[in-house]
Amino acid sequence: MYHIISIKDFEREDIDNLLARAEEIDTQGVYERSLEGKLVALLFFEPSTRTRMSFASALARLGGASICVDSVEGSSIIKGETLADTVRVVSGYVDAIVLRHPREGAARLASEFATVPVINAGDGAGQHPSQTLLDLYTIRQSMPLDAIDVGLLGDLRYGRTAHSLAYALSHYDVTLHTIAPSGLELPEHLLGELKERGMEVIAYEDVSDILPSLDVLYVTRMQRERFPDSASFLNVAQSYRITPEILTGVKNSLIILHPLPRAGEIDPRVDDLPYARYFEQAKNGVPVRMAMLQEVMGQ
Amino acid sequence: MKQTPPGLLVSPIRDGTVIDHITAGEALNVLRILGITGTTEECLSIATNVASKHMGKKDIVKIEKRELVKEEVNRIALIAPRATINIIRNYLVTEKKGVEISGILRGVVRCPNPGCISNTSEPIESSFEVTAAGLHCLYCDTVITKDITSHII
Ligand SMILES: [Zn+2]
Secondary structure, three states: OOOEOOHHHOOHHHHHHHHHHHHHHHHHOOOOOOOOOOEEEEEEOOOOHHHHHHHHHHHHHOOOEEEEEOHHHHHHHHHHOOHHHHHHHHHOOOOEEEEEEOOEOHHHHHHHHOOOOEEEEEEOOOOOHHHHHHHHHHHHHHOOOEEEEEEEEOOOOOOHHHHHHHHHHOOOEEEEEEEOOOOOOOOHHHHHHHHHOOOEEEEEOOHHHOHHHOOEEEEOOOOHHHOOOHHHHHHHHHHHOEOOOOOOOOOOOOEEEOOOOOOOOEOHHHHHOOOEOHHHHHHOHHHHHHHHHHHHOOO | OOOOOHHHHOOOOOOEEEEEEEEOOOHHHHHHHOOOOOOOOOOEEEEEEEEEOOOEEEEEEEEEOOOOOHHHHHHHHHHOOOOEEEEEEOOEEEEEEEOOOOOEEEOOEOOOOOOEHHHOOOOOOOEEEEEOOEEEEOOOOOEEOOOHHHHEO
8 A cells, every 4th residue: 555544445455464564563573674764754734742653653663764843833834835735845855754634634635746655644533544553453452353342432423533443343243332422423424334334333322231242342532512511511421431330240351442542531440450451552553553654665 | 297398398409408307496506517607608498397207397408509528417417317418419419418426526516524625725626426325525535415506616
């Protein structure tokens, strides 16, 4: 794959290959220094310190070097010229571009004008394929992506990580259980798309209805601004909060994921339970991004 | 009810295009899509809510001295998926074009998502893939499912 823009561009085979490569990197330390001499621009037009550090770390571990443009410099570029011009110019300086941009579709546009590979590191409310790939990688570490029950919990209407993950999981034999407050369910068009792709999707309002059957519980952020007032937000947030108490009776093999940072969706007391995998998940960002950089730079 | 022959409503043209089987009520939108407004020169005949055996009611538009090209025909497909297009030369139908809902529409529809990169000063045209669910923005993944006419540029 030359560019990595959207998880929708991936066939199942592409995902499997990439995850297998990440695993080789992770467990056998292969590809060390394989991008020696390669230079990559990390163009960040909006702040995302973790994603940037994770890509920088991935690149350094492969022996490559990065030029960072942070959000402050990035925003002054935005004022001056089009993104199309920026990526055309930057293409002349580096071997690949990792782009973070506030506008949806920015990475697709960049790939049309760049003369080097582009990796999408998040474009507005749009795609963020490295997040989805590391989510899949973390699930795959614990169980095969086959005949499993995955619960998505939280704001499923606006949460892009949940959308991309749901789409990616539809390549596999996965039953999807969506747990969201009314008004924040999966968008209709996505639901239609998933069903068309043969995925079974079952909706719940109450998490305890399905928790005992789940193999994976993926928790996403719930944002205050989606609710009319603080009281109704706190009320909903409280009833969707994952606590050790609510987890009694779950499968021993359950894993709990969260894209982080969290804001109260998961009680810190859950961190010590065997189900918690979100810190592992964040750490997995490095081998997965190493595999992505490896993939686009044709090694 | 007996069907009224369209010929009685709209007289034949010598050279130009006849767009038949337009979804009833969409004739004026068809003209809008084609960029035909009150200030253009084309000689037009429009019939709306004509009784149709297959469609119940339909609209018909005849445009003299203008032959529609494929791209224009495909824009019409967005709002009148059953339309048929006859190119007329010297009173005879020389070519029939069915509208085709397929492929990619560039620069035809504006993305309704204000956060979409195609709604900025970038040097690109909006790009939509025509799917069964509606029009899918190739930049931001927004899907337009209804009221497509209001998004036409
Ligand atoms: Zn768009």
